[in-house]
Amino acid sequence: MPLYNSLKVFRARLGMNQAEFGKAVGVSRQTISLIERGDYSPSVSLALKIASICESNVEDIFQYREDDNEKQ
């Protein structure tokens, strides 16, 4: 899935580690790690919740970029 994110940057701004951020969002530390690595695309509700914790917009944290393979 061509979903990129800058969650790590936003989390660092809040001064939280993955475990603390996961607790605030209501998911496990592992899920936050998966999202940051781009291995898991969160649901709309989870993305909105993350954006709300980061006091930002979903589009600022998550970006959809088409892969070269998909364009072809």
Added chain:
Amino acid sequence: MKSSKMTGAIGKLATAMIFGAALGMAAMLGLLRFIESPVMASLDGLRQGFLGHVFWFQIACPLLLGSSALYMLFKARNLLKNYSAHTDEEGEAFEMFFHRYSAGALLLTTFGFILNFILFGLSVDPLNPMIQQSIVLFILTCPVFALMELGAIFLIQKQDPVKKGDPMSFDFNRNWIESCDEAEQITIYKAAYKTFSFMKTALLIIFILTLYAKFAFDGGNLPIVFVGSIWLLQNMVFFANSEKPKKAGVPGIC
């Protein structure tokens, strides 16, 4: 276009059926020759020897698997006791080792539990000179495995207090999965679907083996009925559950 696709599918199906029938015939002929061979006589001796000493296998099962599971449980508990991760890397490393030990303990306990049942089933045989001891041992070891399984679940819940569910309750699976976050739920559902797909093939193979057992070893009709019922039940449960989203107004998958 549609009819050519259908013709292709029928051709493939016919080829598979002819190939399967030829393979089955060859396997049956091979099996019949194998039954008459001296290897079969020595295998029967092995079976009699195993059933004669099944009590000792019953002792070895909890000793080997149970003690290994207990060791892993203690390792996981000690890790949790000394847990003081501050950075993401420390948290990642802790979770990796904790999961390795707790999941390992859970896996070994489940294996031990199932093996205990299989050995008990085999021990109720006239060839076993210690049937009564076997029954007592089975009654004693079952709670041990159950307690270790409970211990592993409680330890996982202690590490992640978000995980809910009382393992002694019938609602445990439902409560557990509801307390998992969306990524964990997807992992569980993926594992469940892969298990379903695997079991579809595995049950077909087991069913063929029961057919061979009936013809070659006088295995009787009961294994065929049992395996066939499990095969039928698994598919019925899957299709019933796949219909549930349709009833809730969501497109189903079948």
